[in-house]
Amino acid sequence: MASAEGGDKYRSFLHGEGEKNTVWRHGAPPNYDLVNKLFEDERTKEWAEGSVEERVQRLLKTWEMELVHKVRPEDQKSVHPKNYSAATNGLKPLTREEVMGMGGYNAFLATTLPPEHRIYDPDAETVESATATFLTAFPRGFAIEVLDVYSGPPNPRIAFKFRHWGHMEGPFKGHPPHGRRVEFFGVCVFHVDEDTKVEKAEFFYERGNFLASFLSAPPAAAASASGCPVMRGD
Numbered sequence: 252m253a254s255a256e257g258g259d260k261y262r263s264f265l266h267g268e269g270e271k272n273t274v275w276r277h278g279a280p281p282n283y284d285l286v287n288k289l290f291e292d293e294r295t296k297e298w299a300e301g302s303v304e305e306r307v308q309r310l311l312k313t314w315e316m317e318l319v320h321k322v323r324p325e326d327q328k329s330v331h332p333k334n335y336s337a338a339t340n341g342l343k344p345l346t347r348e349e350v351m352g353m354g355g356y357n358a359f360l361a362t363t364l365p366p367e368h369r370i371y372d373p374d375a376e377t378v379e380s381a382t383a384t385f386l387t388a389f390p391r392g393f394a395i396e397v398l399d400v401y402s403g404p405p406n407p408r409i410a411f412k413f414r415h416w417g418h419m420e421g422p423f424k425g426h427p428p429h430g431r432r433v434e435f436f437g438v439c440v441f442h443v444d445e446d447t448k449v450e451k452a453e454f455f456y457e458r459g460n461f462l463a464s465f466l467s468a469p470p471a472a473a474a475s476a477s478g479c480p481v482m483r484g485d
Contacts, residue, residue, distance in 0.1 A: 259283055261290070262312045264328045274322040281320050286392025293432075294396045295414065303403035307411050310441070311397060314449055318347075319355045330449050337452040344451070354378035356385055362458060370462040371424060384424065388465065389417035389433075398436070409441040415456075423465040435461040 257267030298305035317327040336344040350358045357373035401410040416434030437456030
């Protein structure tokens with residue numbers, strides 16, 4: 252399990268001696284001050300340090316940071332160095348090379364919908380354009396928290412429920428900002444080795460409702476966190 256070594260309050264392997272040779276996508280470690288504040292202000296769970304939930308949340312945040320910001324597989328300490336794949340909503344698993352080539356947002360928003368029906372088309376975006384799109388829409392960042400852990404370490408399958416959210420304070424693909432919270436809930440299964448390095452990540456969430464939230468302000472009764480998300484091919 253990722254420790255706090257060389258990290259911030261919620262992620263490991265960001266700074267310190269262990270990262271002196273790390274190749275960062277943008278030349279330096281990312282700064283998470285804004286999104287950490289959003290997380291602290293609006294999280295619904297506050298897990299005790301060292302608890303199973305806190306450890307899984309740290310692994311999730313570290314895994315996300317390393318895949319997005321570290322260019323070389325050998326620098327990604329929370330991810331298996333050779334055997335890694337990721338799948339969303341039951342679609343074909345992607346290799347590490349495919350995920351890093353298309354970018355995390357595009358991999359996560361993969362869809363089987365025809366292009367003309369896509370609110371956001373990951374096949375038409377690059378790593379850079381996708382990042383710019385969501386940084387513009389969410390200037391304070393896109394926070395994530397673990398809500399429940401169904402199966403924690405040392406189990407080789409770590410299963411948990413999560414919440415991902417931000418505030419649409421900038422435009423999204425031509426749609427004006429409405430200033431409201433955009434969020435979704437999902438379930439993830441991390442398949443890990445004996446050192447708790449992620450070998451496979453499986454995410455299940457409601458893609459269509461998430462993207463539709465950019466088109467108009469979400470209703471006051473936001474999507475409920477109760478129940479598992481429905482697997483759909485939208």
